[in-house]
Amino acid sequence: MPLLSYLLRRLVGFVAVMIGISIITFGLSHLVPADPAVVALGDHAKDEQIEAFREKYGLNKPVPEQYWIYVTNLLRGDLGISLRTRRPVADDLRNFFPATFELSLTALILSILIGIPAGVLSATARNRLPDHVVRILSLIGGSVPIFWLGLILIGFFYGRLGWLPGGARIDSFIPPPPEVTGLFTVDSLLAGDYTAFWSSVHHLFLPALALGYFSTAIISRMMRSSMLEVLNQQYVLAARAKGLRQRHVVWGHAARNALIPTVTTIGVTFGSLLSGAVLTETIFSWPGLGRYATHSATSLDFPAVMGVTLLAALVYTLANLIVDLGYQWLDPRIRHG
């Protein structure tokens, strides 16, 4: 079974990458010049407290053993205690993850919904006005600093026009919906609370737009170039020769095949969405992992920063695994290959 062996191979690769990631984060936590026990417990900690901390995290043991303790703690879900919030890092990540997930997912959906049709339009109208407009907008999207774009959007839509909120996940006077998924839009719909739903959609719009612009640009560029390649192929010419309508040729025949390389791009842009979330959340006071990471890093809360780094790498690797599996569905040559 080629599919099964493929899955197995990918799984082994995934585990290997995760081990590599843990080595790097472990190494980074050892780069910090200060004594982690003193940093964690503060300057006024008693000697026996410091000793107990070192014992718990194995800081007095040889490095390979320390790594082993680190990994076994990770596998048990113990990412240490945040020095800033004084809560287990794993709990903090669980609390902050839904906000980031909701924002990144909305940005990703927006960029797919805009990027793919824009790329198709650009390719079918090659060298005409719509093509030029899409290409210029993509160039800007690939070059604009995301945090600056966020600021400008806030300054204009919130500061000048007052149309959209400039931060937070929901209006302060509206109680957040009861937590089911942690995604405010979904939870408010589940609770039938439409006021909360519209408020959270309003709050999502600007940050998702700022965050999603870069990936929209990348997706539309990729879609354009793969459409241009596909549109010249024999089977598309054959479809045209059969007298099929332009719309049918473009969407039914060409776009589906042009999507295959674009899907890889979508997987890769997911990483940029996670990176971008750090900046976007900082600008929009969005209570997610990105803002948590920035605040933690500025207060030298290293367990928290490492927790976010690990989780981001895990999510990114998983996203790319899902994308690769998406090929199976899109491209029969791979499915049966």
Added chain:
Amino acid sequence: MVETLATPARPRPAWRRSPLTVIGLVLIIILAFIALLAPLIAPADPLKQVLSTRLDPPSTAHWLGTDQLGRDVLSRMIYGARISLLIGGVVVGLAASVGTFVGLVAGYAGGWLDEGLMRLTDVFFAFPALILAMAISGALGPSLTNAMIAIAVVSWPVYARLVRAQVLSLREREYVEAARGLGASAERIVWQHILPNTLAPLLVQASFDMGGAILSAAGLSFIGFGTQPPTAEWGVMISEGRNYIATHSWLSLFPGLAILLTVAAFNLIGDGLRDALDPRLRGTG
């Protein structure tokens, strides 16, 4: 020679075929001059505070206005160009050198060394760049140098993959086999025959990465992990203007535009180089 026959005739010079690339190139040349001549052309000291002229809007005295400490925004932007170009150059130089070395070793040696090095690039690819850069910057302490190291650490794997792929295809070529047959050492083959032929795709990647590095560094500075105030750096300037965005938008507007234009210029150059090197892609990017 098949390649010779397939080479299309070139009716127009490169600059006519690709005006956007030329625009990108001109922008970067102008920027390089601005950076180089900063002390001569900046109208004021970028660090000099004049509290009596705080937050002045753009005027004939201060073309781009003044900031919250009365510093001349234009002068700070001119000096900021130096830092941005320095960051781009150092990061890309570091990342490309390390990546090329790893790629050459992996591609030419093959076997377990290749496998191991490529798995290492997989691991680095798994980290979202800015988050890893932030973690590294946090561990080393926030500064311009550490930000550059951090961005280089997350940027080298792409060069390693690129060079390795080139080496794998080049090492089977007849001229390499001929050199091997003549008794050339592995080192000589790699340096004299393989490396020069990997430079073209490297150059394309480097021009895209110049823009990427400038963006990442500005992002790191914005959240406090890169260049530290009061240094005149574009990311720092945007960050400092953040609280004035609704009332004194020029503080953030101009440095942001400068980043946008610089990165776009490098991207245009990258597009142009890629098209020039691979005519099949012409106009598809």
